[in-house]
Amino acid sequence: MTIVQQIWNPDDWEQFAFSLLQSRHGPLNVHKIPSEHKGDLGIDYYCIRDAVAYQCYSVEEPIDILTRANRQQNKITRDLKKLIDNHSEVHKLFVSKPVKHWLLLVPRHDSKDVNLHCAKKTAELRATNCPALDHDFEVSIQDPTAFPTWATKAAANSVSHLQLSIPEPSEEELENWVASSNELLANATRKLSKKVGPQSVDDAVAEAVKYFLTAERLLDALRNGAPDLHESIVAAINTRVRRLTFAGPSCEANANAVIGAEVDLLIASLQKAAPNLSDENTQEIAFGKISDWILRCPLDFPNAQ
Numbered sequence: 001m002t003i004v005q006q007i008w009n010p011d012d013w014e015q016f017a018f019s020l021l022q023s024r025h026g027p028l029n030v031h032k033i034p035s036e037h038k039g040d041l042g043i044d045y046y047c048i049r050d051a052v053a054y055q056c057y058s059v060e061e062p063i064d065i066l067t068r069a070n071r072q073q074n075k076i077t078r079d080l081k082k083l084i085d086n087h088s089e090v091h092k093l094f095v096s097k098p099v100k101h102w103l104l105l106v107p108r109h110d111s112k113d114v115n116l117h118c119a120k121k122t123a124e125l126r127a128t129n130c131p132a133l134d135h136d137f138e139v140s141i142q143d144p145t146a147f148p149t150w151a152t153k154a155a156a157n158s159v160s161h162l163q164l165s166i167p168e169p170s171e172e173e174l175e176n177w178v179a180s181s182n183e184l185l186a187n188a189t190r191k192l193s194k195k196v197g198p199q200s201v202d203d204a205v206a207e208a209v210k211y212f213l214t215a216e217r218l219l220d221a222l223r224n225g226a227p228d229l230h231e232s233i234v235a236a237i238n239t240r241v242r243r244l245t246f247a248g249p250s251c252e253a254n255a256n257a258v259i260g261a262e263v264d265l266l267i268a269s270l271q272k273a274a275p276n277l278s279d280e281n282t283q284e285i286a287f288g289k290i291s292d293w294i295l296r297c298p299l300d301f302p303n304a305q
Contacts, residue, residue: 005061005062005108005164006061006162006164006165007061007062007163007164007278008061009058009161010056010058011160012160012161013057014044015158015159015160016155016156017044017054017105017155019155020105020147020151020152020155021045023147023150023154024147024151025050025052029047029048029049029050030046031046031048033093040082041082041083041089041090041093042086043055043079043083043090043093048094048097050100050101051097051101051134052099052101052103053083053090053099053101053102053103054102054103054104055075055102055103055105056105056106058106058107059072065111068108068110069110069113069114072104072106072109072114072141073114075104076104076117076118076139080102080121080139083125083132084128087130087131087132087133088132091131094132098131098137099133099134099137100138101137101138101139101140102137102139102140103139103140105142105143106141106142107143107144109142114141115141118140118141121139122139125137125139152225153227156225157226157228159276161278162229162276162278162281163278163280163281164218164278164281166214166284168214173213174206174209174213177209178209181295184295185205185209187294187295187296188295189201189202191294191299191300192294194254194301194303195256195259195301208295211288211290211291212288212291212292212295213288214284215284215287215289215291218284218285219233219285229274229277232273233270233273233274233285235273236270236272236274237270237289239269241293241298244262244293244298245298249262249299249301250265252302253302255302259301262290263286263290266289267283270282
């Protein structure tokens with residue numbers, strides 16, 4: 001299974017998390033603790049009604065599972081110490097209502113070691129008999145899979161910057177696609193021969209196929225995770241396709257110039273339609289759709305002089 005990983009900066013992750021928590025507890029029941037003045041007490045958001053405290057944390061991706069788990073465990077340990085060290089203020093914050101749950105909210109939870117660490121810290125904090133904590137106080141970790149799909153889609157539309165990490169297609173994926181796409185490969189070979197010549201055309205076609213498959217994977221991820229953004233992107237692409245079909249390429253020079261002009265125009269259209277999508281993802285989509293137009297129609301080039 002292909003894993004598409006969202007790349008978060010801390011501010012956008014907190015905004016995303018805030019939207020998720022509002023969907024869970026209600027907009028009027030989720031409160032933020034600013035960290036700029038005298039720390040955050042080991043809490044980013046809290047809900048008095050449900051006696052639950054949340055800390056948001058996003059590691060710098062991409063990293064391996066073990067490193068991610070270690071950093072999440074260290075974050076839990078550090079912030080729970082803040083919670084205990086400042087228990088009198090936490091008690092006031094919850095209006096003397098004991099906190100029942102403390103949750104680390106992360107973009108991705110994929111190691112049971114973190115669950116075991118949560119269980120360990122739960123036992124340790126219960127043993128303190130801290131008056132700010134409930135007798136059955138529990139430490140846990142959650143990621144967006146703990147929320148309904150509609151909530152994660154709404155949250156995705158609230159962030160100011162969206163960047164997805166898309167792994168390149170594997171050799172097996174490329175081979176499977178090539179085996180079932182003879183006509184498209186013939187199209188690309190004919191067209192790209194005008195760009196690079198017969199000696200290098202196989203490499204150029206392979207690169208185009210890789211761009212195409214990467215873009216399709218990225219668009220699928222956006223369709224599932226940020227449907228409004230996906231719709232805007234597809235509309236921009238379709239507008240360029242209609243223009244290209246009706247009027248032809250914007251540049252009448254050689255193949256390199258045609259591709260360069262069409263890439264620039266498509267990137268500009270995508271940036272206007274999806275300003276919060278990262279430059280890297282925008283370029284991946286543009287390269288992939290230009291490759292799609294080469295594999296299929298409507299993009300072709302003048303014969304080399």
